[in-house]
Amino acid sequence: MHDQVMSRPAPRRRRGGRLAQWLTSGVFVAALLSAPMMARGERFAFGVLGDAPYNDWQRAQMPALLAEMNIDDLAFVIHVGDFKHGDAPCSDAVYRDRRELFDSLHHAFVLTPGDNDWSDCARAAAGGYQPEERLARLRAMFFAGGASLGQTPMPLARQSPHYPENQRWQHGRVLFMTLNVPGGNNHIGDPRKPSPEYTDRMRANIAWLAAGFAAARTQRLAAVVIAMQANPKFMRKPAGLANPGYEELIEHVHRETLDFSGRVLWVHGDSHLMRIDTPLLDAGVPLTRLTRLETYGSPFLGWIRVRVDDDTPEVFRFEPQPYRPPRSPSMGDSRRAPSAGTGPG
Numbered sequence: 001m002h003d004q005v006m007s008r009p010a011p012r013r014r015r016g017g018r019l020a021q022w023l024t025s026g027v028f029v030a031a032l033l034s035a036p037m038m039a040r041g042e043r044f045a046f047g048v049l050g051d052a053p054y055n056d057w058q059r060a061q062m063p064a065l066l067a068e069m070n071i072d073d074l075a076f077v078i079h080v081g082d083f084k085h086g087d088a089p090c091s092d093a094v095y096r097d098r099r100e101l102f103d104s105l106h107h108a109f110v111l112t113p114g115d116n117d118w119s120d121c122a123r124a125a126a127g128g129y130q131p132e133e134r135l136a137r138l139r140a141m142f143f144a145g146g147a148s149l150g151q152t153p154m155p156l157a158r159q160s161p162h163y164p165e166n167q168r169w170q171h172g173r174v175l176f177m178t179l180n181v182p183g184g185n186n187h188i189g190d191p192r193k194p195s196p197e198y199t200d201r202m203r204a205n206i207a208w209l210a211a212g213f214a215a216a217r218t219q220r221l222a223a224v225v226i227a228m229q230a231n232p233k234f235m236r237k238p239a240g241l242a243n244p245g246y247e248e249l250i251e252h253v254h255r256e257t258l259d260f261s262g263r264v265l266w267v268h269g270d271s272h273l274m275r276i277d278t279p280l281l282d283a284g285v286p287l288t289r290l291t292r293l294e295t296y297g298s299p300f301l302g303w304i305r306v307r308v309d310d311d312t313p314e315v316f317r318f319e320p321q322p323y324r325p326p327r328s329p330s331m332g333d334s335r336r337a338p339s340a341g342t343g344p345g
Contacts, residue, residue: 042172043311045073047107048115048304050080050229050269051297052077054088062101065301065323066079068251072305075171076154077107080269080295081114081182090121090129095141102149109150111142113307114229114269131187132197136236139164142195159208163201167210168215173222173310175332177212179205179249181228186245206252213256222310223263226253231270231294254280256288263315264290265306272297276318295317301325301343304315 047069053059069077083098084090099203102109121129143164159166168177180201182183191197209226216224232246243250257264266280275298276287296302301323306316308312 010345013148017098017186019313020090042154043304043307043309044172045077045307046171047050047074047077048227048267048293048295048306049077049302050078051082051272053083054085054298056201058298059101060321061301061325062106064326066101066105068321068323069166069303074305076148077105077109077150077303078176078178078227078267079109079111079241080267081112082116082269083111083114084116084300086120087123088116088118088124090118090126090134091316092137092141092276095280099149106152107150108152108154108168110146110148110156110169110176110227111165112167112178112227113138113142113180113182114221115184115187120184121180143167155247159204163204165210166204168208168326171219172308172319173219174225174308174315175212175216175219175221175223176225176227177208179208179226179228180233181205181246181249181278182200182228183230185312186230188245191242191244200243202248204250209249209256216262221262223265224256224260225267226252226267227267228270231268234292235243239280250280253290254282257287258282259291262289265293265316266290267293267295269297270302271293274300274302274320285302291316296320 025338034267049065053062063318079102081273084094088094102111113135115124118135119131120126121131121134126322130150142160146155146158148156148167148169154169157168158164159168161199165180166178168175170176185191186198186202187195188198212226214223232250234250236243237247237250253264259322273294274325275292275294278288278290278293279292280287280290293303293304303321303323305319307319308316
């Protein structure tokens, strides 16, 4: 539930092989060439939400919540995944409904997938699907083409045809990237023998992470934002607990942050507890250049406005926006007794 942190890792070893191929790939070069260059002191805001909607009542509230975001001056909106309850069907009909919902937003909309959206779809209640098949369907429905969702789509760089959900874009002097890292221990399977899907996806995630930080260093950007679904459980390693699904990623982010002179914002959902803190440790003390933002999650609806000003030392300022539904005599107990559960799923 709470977070995790690290002592200083060993010095960086030279990357090679497949990682070098990713870094020199056409997608990476194209992202560098197409990244908009903006003057220092650019100010903008973006919105973050996730882990919703989880039930019929929440789904009915989403148009009003998105309407709040529509009237706000946002450059784009990021949804960090879990757009349904883990026991809700992983059907094409649900996927189409969420795609139509997200496309109703006036702003550009970027999604990163969560465990409820694909890796937990093997649950009987969710339809007993094969998770990799559902991930392929998500890729076709939400991550095709070179632009975001929403009514004002923006160009995105995608890692490859195999991992189009790993996206990257730049706004002002801030680079944004998404990683496919779901909750539920990252679909690792048996940690003693991780699944091939996990191994291949995490290799791609680490390469995409490295490429993003390399671009940020080359352009001397002010900040990097990482968005994914899972809470990586920062506090497990300091507590002496194993964290096989996420420890490798934490180590890489730690290392990249130390090698980057700007700020790092790590955005996720998963544990349904809105918080803003500095959970990553370096030599036993918080690494203050990295901030964690976890968004609201069911049963609590809301979003966070993140203001960006690269002329300030902290770069990011956070303004939580809890959702307050319109008062209605007919609302009754629907918020307390949803059709598909309320808590983390």
